[in-house]
Amino acid sequence: TQLLEQSPQFLSIQEGENLTVYCNSSSVFSSLQWYRQEPGEGPVLLVTVVTGGEVKKLKRLTFQFGDARKDSSLHITAAQPGDTGLYLCARSRYNQGGKIIFGQGTELSVKP
C-alpha cells in the first residue's frame, strides 16, 4: 500500500503568516494532487503536479513536487481566514479506474 503522510496534522496561525504543509511517501508517484475540503463539503482539486521539481502557483498558494517525485509541499503566503480548511494530498492510480488515495490531511485554521 502506497501511503501518503501529511504533516502537520493541525495548524493554527494568525492572518498574514506564512505556512508550509508537507506530503511524503516512500513510493514514487507519476503525479500528485492537492485538494481542499471545507466542512460539510467534498474535496475540491487545487492542482496536479507531474514533473519532478515542478512548481505551480495558484494565487498565494505554491505547490512543489519533489525531484524524486516522492514528496510534495504546499506553501501559503500571507494566509487569510478564507484559507481555513482541510488540505489533502492525493494520488490517482490511472491504470486502475482512477482510484484516488488521500493522505490524512492537514487541518488549517487561520485566525483573523
Add this chain to the structure above:
Amino acid sequence: EPEVTQTPSHQVTQMGQEVILRCVPISNHLYFYWYRQILGQKVEFLVSFYNNEISEKSEIFDDQFSVERPDGSNFTLKIRSTKLEDSAMYFCASSGQSMNTEAFFGQGTRLTVV
C-alpha cells in the same frame, strides 16, 4: 457549472436497516466513485464503477455494500444492514472521458447510524 449532486444531505437510520445513498454524476462522465470519511479521519476509497460494472473496490466495500446505476443519470450506494461504524460522510465522485481527468466530488451525505 456542472456538478455532482447527492441526496439526502443527511440520513439517520437505525442499526440493521438498509440505506440507499443517491448521486447524480456529471452528465457526460463515465467513471463513478464512492468514498467515505469517518469523522476526523481521512477520505477513504470504497469503489469505482465504469461501463456498468465495478472496476475496483477496497476492503471496506464488503458484501454489505453494493452499487448500481439504475438509469442513465443516477448512481447509488446501498448498505444492506447498517452498523454503527458505518456512520460517516459518503462522497460520490465522477470523472470524465478518461481516467486521467479530474474527479469532481459531490457535497456528501452524512450517514448517522443509531
